Amino acid sequence: MNDNEKNYILRFNKIYxxxxxxxxxxxxxxxxxxxxxxxxxxxSSIDKMERNNILKGAIGQHRxxxxxxxxGIYTTTKMFGGKYLLRCAWNMxxxxxxxxxxxxxxxxxxxxxxxLETKIFVPVGEGAGAAFYFISSPIIRRFPxxxxxxxxxxxxxxxxxxxxxxxxxxxxxxxTQEQRHLTIEEYKHIIDQxxxxxxxxxxxxxxxxxxxxxxxxxxxxxxxIPHYFVDHFDDLNDEQMETILNYDxxxxxxxxDGASPVTYNPVRIGCDFNRVVKNIxxxxxxxxxxxxxxxxLNFRMVxxxxxxxxxxxxxxxxxxxxxxxxxxxxARLDFVGVLxxxxxxxxxxxxxxxxxxxxxxxxxxxxDFNVILSHIEPSxxxxxxxxxxxxxxxxxxxxxxxxxxxxxxxxxxxxxxxxAFGNLFKQSFKDIWNSPRYKEFRRIINDDSKQVxxxxxxxxxxxxTKRAIRNGIRWDL
Ligand SMILES: C[S@@+](CC[C@H](N)C(=O)[O-])C[C@H]1O[C@@H](n2cnc3c(N)ncnc32)[C@H](O)[C@@H]1O
Ligand code: SF4
Ligand code: SF4
Numbered sequence: 438m439n440d441n442e443k444n445y446i447l448r449f450n451k452i453y454x455x456x457x458x459x460x461x462x463x464x465x466x467x468x469x470x471x472x473x474x475x476x477x478x479x480x481s482s483i484d485k486m487e488r489n490n491i492l493k494g495a496i497g498q499h500r501x502x503x504x505x506x507x508x509g510i511y512t513t514t515k516m517f518g519g520k521y522l523l524r525c526a527w528n529m530x531x532x533x534x535x536x537x538x539x540x541x542x543x544x545x546x547x548x549x550x551x552x553l554e555t556k557i558f559v560p561v562g563e564g565a566g567a568a569f570y571f572i573s574s575p576i577i578r579r580f581p582x583x584x585x586x587x588x589x590x591x592x593x594x595x596x597x598x599x600x601x602x603x604x605x606x607x608x609x610x611x612x613t614q615e616q617r618h619l620t621i622e623e624y625k626h627i628i629d630q631x632x633x634x635x636x637x638x639x640x641x642x643x644x645x646x647x648x649x650x651x652x653x654x655x656x657x658x659x660x661x662i663p664h665y666f667v668d669h670f671d672d673l674n675d676e677q678m679e680t681i682l683n684y685d686x687x688x689x690x691x692x693x694d695g696a697s698p699v700t701y702n703p704v705r706i707g708c709d710f711n712r713v714v715k716n717i718x719x720x721x722x723x724x725x726x727x728x729x730x731x732x733x734l735n736f737r738m739v740x741x742x743x744x745x746x747x748x749x750x751x752x753x754x755x756x757x758x759x760x761x762x763x764x765x766x767x768a769r770l771d772f773v774g775v776l777x778x779x780x781x782x783x784x785x786x787x788x789x790x791x792x793x794x795x796x797x798x799x800x801x802x803x804x805d806f807n808v809i810l811s812h813i814e815p816s817x818x819x820x821x822x823x824x825x826x827x828x829x830x831x832x833x834x835x836x837x838x839x840x841x842x843x844x845x846x847x848x849x850x851x852x853x854x855x856x857a858f859g860n861l862f863k864q865s866f867k868d869i870w871n872s873p874r875y876k877e878f879r880r881i882i883n884d885d886s887k888q889v890x891x892x893x894x895x896x897x898x899x900x901x902t903k904r905a906i907r908n909g910i911r912w913d914l
């Protein structure tokens with residue numbers, strides 16, 4: 438028996454010794470499977486992986502100061518190097534300076550201030566700059582009592598969708614989930630409880646199906662709250678394009694899970710690659726005609742076994758849409774790992790080949806938008822002691838408050854609703870945030886010597902495996 442096999446058996450036994458701790462919503466997996474690359478691999482794959490890891494050593498170096506960085510920025514810096522991080526930071530700084538002046542001129546000082554606050558204080562998520570946390574996050578993680586009262590929130594504005602993307606939990610919900618839209622009155626009730634400097638409205642559904650979505654955009658514009666959302670751009674019509682442009686939406690993340698129709702169409706069922714590309718080009722033309730700086734156009738590819746080989750091609754696809762001028766200087770291309778659950782488990786990418794990384798990185802360095810890698814491979818994830826996602830609550834349809842958006846896409850909505858910290862239609866957010874249970878969650882989340890909160894078991898963005906094996910799990914949190 439060679440060392441790899443011994444390691445495998447040791448690891449395997451360790452994982453299975455905590456079988457009783459598997460997350461209640463996972464039927465087929467045992468706890469730990471998701472965050473380790475060892476389980477179920479035969480010798481030849483272990484050899485292949487060893488080779489891969491050795492090669493990747495050349496591009497995946499951890500340095501001590503990287504422990505200061507949150508999730509996606511950590512992985513990107515590890516894989517692309519510190520120089521790339523500095524280049525992205527500079528791109529963003531110069532772009533945001535211009536955009537804040539543009540907003541000041543068009544909407545006044547309040548819009549200017551809130552946009553800058555988005556870039557400085559919003560910790561994670563679409564369009565967040567998080568500048569403040571590069572310095573303060575070690576202190577906040579050590580003393581969570583210092584965590585700022587959120588002025589940033591993610592709100593689910595619909596749970597209705599007319600597509601059937603094979604990797605999305607919405608497709609696998611069955612009849613158990615209530616599918617409906619958030620009304621403008623409900624939306625106002627939620628945002629009235631915060632003094633927001635950023636909002637991300639999305640959810641498990643397609644926002645444009647909500648007839649109040651334009652009212653939501655208008656309300657955010659009226660309050661000068663920088664507004665970000667995610668959409669697939671498959672059925673966006675001219676009128677919708679014009680409205681988005683008229684409201685100066687801060688940023689859009691366009692989901693395209695492939696770089697060719699052959700790969701994209703079978704995954705994004707109901708969408709059409711060529712139509713999406715046409716709509717994006719049309720939208721950019723309109724934005725250029727009107728000489729607008731906003732919205733910033735970002736792109737997201739959910740990396741699965743079906744499309745991982747197209748990562749380098751995806752960089753080229755986005756490059757074909759334009760650069761700083763067309764997309765915005767802070768624009769991002771996010772490669773995100775598929776958030777996995779029982780029904781999409783076979784799509785999960787355990788390890789990405791050195792060759793794909795290398796080609797993607799080389800291509801990315803020739804673009805003037807910023808390429809970010811977020812939880813695309815479990816072995817690259819930082820430990821949960823580095824997480825600051827909990828600073829940004831997520832409001833599920835119906836008002837239930839959960840700690841972050843990463844817990845979504847685990848096809849366990851019942852668990853999330855049942856274990857939410859509170860409901861915004863029954864209590865104020867202030868009371869929920871200051872409740873003993875939420876406080877206790879914040880107290881232990883970054884402390885490696887403590888148990889893993891139940892919400893964070895099976896987190897696909899941070900690695901909790903070793904910690905859970907060592908300290909166990911607090912299912913009450
Ligand atoms: C749930 S969708 C809602 C917005 C819109 N319907 C869309 O597809 O862009 C929000 C984002 O989640 C992504 N997504 C869907 N399934 C996912 C999964 N299993 N893991 C990670 N992201 C996923 C989508 O690609 C999209 O970027
Ligand atoms: S990814 Fe978006 S479009 Fe696709 S099924 Fe999910 S919510 Fe609908
Ligand atoms: S599930 Fe927990 S560890 Fe993972 S991102 Fe959310 S708060 Fe952080």
